[in-house]
Amino acid sequence: MDIEIQPVTELPKEIAELEKQAVSEGFSFVGRMIEEFNNGTNKFDQQGEFLLMAYDGKKLIACGGLNQQRSEDTHGKHIGRVRRFYVLPQYRKYGVGKQLLQHLEKKAVSHFSALCLNTDTQSAAHFYQKMNYVHVANHPSYNYFKYLINSLGSVE
Template sequence: MDILIQQVDQLPSQIQDLVIASEKEGFHFIQKLVDEFQQGTNQFNRYGEFLLVAFDGQKLVACGGLNIQMSDDEEANKAEAKYKIGRVRRFYVLPEYRRSGLARKLLQELEKRAKPNFSALCLFTGTKVAAQFYQKQNYVFVENHSNYNYFKYLI
């Protein structure tokens, strides 16, 4: 498997393939990625943010982005202006590419690119399988947090 992971400024035309596959699994966050990108509400283009995609030849097989994690608190937002915490968003791998090491490779690339601007990453997942994956990547479960449920310091 010769997978190419790259950063993109625009959604690839094959993004609809990920939308269709994710919707079949009951996940709506890839469609949300497309909607927010088209509306301009989240284009992963603020300082330190980015969107990664993975291709197997011409086939789009995965994506994952990083946003600045903002607090609900106005004062905390000002304090976080140095962008210390990043949020892993819209992370998805096609089912037939899971358990191949691709998700780990994509997450490691995301973390490597995050390190210059962020001291920690957070994310939210609602599935047990995803939770197990993130725990294996040294993310720690955080109880009772309104914005995320997994956290990892970048060292």
């Protein structure tokens, strides 16, 4: 499978199909991403932020973005927040999520020393744990965390 991952500054029209599939699984966060992007609340355009789309040929199969984590939660550290990460069900278990997350982490390392995220599904929790995210109990805004390693092999 030849997956192409692209940063975007505008939402592709195919995002509506991704949203439709996400809704059928009970997930509303792709729709929230579209709404926030269109109303300007979150365009993934602050320093270090970006939005990625993954394609299989011309078919949009996944998305994922990175925002700055709110500063009151970070105690002065530069932490990014993985947001709106979604892979079409038929592309799961084929490494698409892994490729997308690794691409996101590689882009993030120049701006952030760590990443955090929140998930409430067991399958996503298992995926993030396999990707070396650590469960954080009782944090008010995220439940998984990972320190990033720079190209010299040290923790930022």
